[in-house]
Amino acid sequence: MTRCAYINGRILGDAGWLDGYALVVDGGKIAAIVPQGDLSSDVAHVDVAGQYIVPGFIDLQVNGGGGILFNDAPHVDAVAAIAAAHHPYGTTALLPTLISDDLATIAAGVAAVDAAIGRSTPGIVGIHIEGPFVNPTRRGIHDADKISALDDAGIAAVSALQNGATLVTLAPEECRLDQVSALSARGVKLAAGHSEADFATASAAFAHGVTGVTHLFNAMRQIAPREPGLVGAALANPATWCCIIVDGKHVHPVNFRLAIAAKGGPDRFILVTDAMPTVGSPEKSFMLGGKLMRVIDGVCQSDDGTLAGSDLDMAGAVRGAVEMLGLSLEQAVRMASINPACFMGLDGERGSIAVGKVADFVLLDNDLQVTATYIAGTAVYQR
Numbered sequence: 080m081t082r083c084a085y086i087n088g089r090i091l092g093d094a095g096w097l098d099g100y101a102l103v104v105d106g107g108k109i110a111a112i113v114p115q116g117d118l119s120s121d122v123a124h125v126d127v128a129g130q131y132i133v134p135g136f137i138d139l140q141v142n143g144g145g146g147i148l149f150n151d152a153p154h155v156d157a158v159a160a161i162a163a164a165h166h167p168y169g170t171t172a173l174l175p176t177l178i179s180d181d182l183a184t185i186a187a188g189v190a191a192v193d194a195a196i197g198r199s200t201p202g203i204v205g206i207h208i209e210g211p212f213v214n215p216t217r218r219g220i221h222d223a224d225k226i227s228a229l230d231d232a233g234i235a236a237v238s239a240l241q242n243g244a245t246l247v248t249l250a251p252e253e254c255r256l257d258q259v260s261a262l263s264a265r266g267v268k269l270a271a272g273h274s275e276a277d278f279a280t281a282s283a284a285f286a287h288g289v290t291g292v293t294h295l296f297n298a299m300r301q302i303a304p305r306e307p308g309l310v311g312a313a314l315a316n317p318a319t320w321c322c323i324i325v326d327g328k329h330v331h332p333v334n335f336r337l338a339i340a341a342k343g344g345p346d347r348f349i350l351v352t353d354a355m356p357t358v359g360s361p362e363k364s365f366m367l368g369g370k371l372m373r374v375i376d377g378v379c380q381s382d383d384g385t386l387a388g389s390d391l392d393m394a395g396a397v398r399g400a401v402e403m404l405g406l407s408l409e410q411a412v413r414m415a416s417i418n419p420a421c422f423m424g425l426d427g428e429r430g431s432i433a434v435g436k437v438a439d440f441v442l443l444d445n446d447l448q449v450t451a452t453y454i455a456g457t458a459v460y461q462r
């Protein structure tokens with residue numbers, strides 16, 4: 080791969096915006112970030128004409144895309160197609176996400192992701208297994224028949240991925256602390272979700288290896304006068320990562336503003352999409368657990384109005400964080416890039432525009448629309 084410099088952009092680097100600098104990519108990595116005047120005249124260059132150059136987005140919760148639901152198609156080709164469906168929205172790395180299912184489907188999903196990463200499929204960095212070890216009373220759209228208790232077979236199944244990172248969403252009150260510790264010791268990242276955990280139970284889980292929460296506020300115990308619940312525990316613990324769906328529908332934006340204020344800023348918040356097959360597809364309905372789900376008023380829902388993931392994409396989530404949460408573009412992008420990378424332990428290779436990291440980056444116009452997406456220095460999308 081040849082050396083190429085991206086010039087006349089506003090680069091979001093680790094220390095903030097850089098104007099008048101060139102981003103130099105070589106061999107799929109970020110080779111240099113240099114003042115444009117220092118660029119040698121013989122290097123190939125692309126003039127991005129004043130656009131923003133930001134780190135590629137990392138989406139930790141992707142049920143599907145391009146008309147495909149991962150649970151229905153736990154195959155390597157489907158994984159690649161889901162990743163490709165998200166390229167136009169700036170997503171350069173994602174975790175295909177299984178909602179509660181049987182261990183055989185989990186094993187197939189893990190094998191599919193292992194194979195995809197083994198083949199260096201652009202944009203696949205691991206798997207998110209959301210359930211089945213969750214609380215039936217907080218199941219949301221998850222199929223009650225698929226929810227199960229955590230046992231040794233379950234621990235083995237969800238920690239089987241050889242290549243890449245694994246995130247498991249579980250309900251702390253449905254698991255023993257030694258099981259939580261065992262999963263953490265196997266390198267699995269853990270998030271509490273679909274949970275009725277009270278403050279004490281959640282806090283104990285946070286002390287034993289649960290480091291995040293899945294879709295904060297949705298499908299979990301809320302703050303009440305004498306019981307802060309899982310929401311209160313997540314906000315009170317400064318280290319806990321909070322994954323949020325900023326589509327203006329799942330949660331009132333004011334609640335997110337309060338949450339960010341409670342944690343002293345957005346540094347521990349992560350934008351996720353919870354995307355369903357409708358993202359990157361003209362088809363705005365799909366089947367889930369034998370039931371028809373439709374996008375109505377921008378939300379995926381069943382006939383009884385239960386939310387079923389989202390029709391949100393990562394660029395939309397970034398715009399939502401700016402427009403609805405009042406955050407700066409820099410803050411919003413970090414919530415979509417370095418924050419998820421740090422949570423998952425991927426920040427050594429990805430998550431920011433820094434010398435030595437994989438050249439995953441996105442060009443945004445003034446309306447924060449994606450005009451190009453690059454993975455390892457290769458354009459995977461251009462408007």
Ligand SMILES: [Zn+2]
Pocket residue numbers: 209219272273293294298
């Ligand atoms: Zn969920």
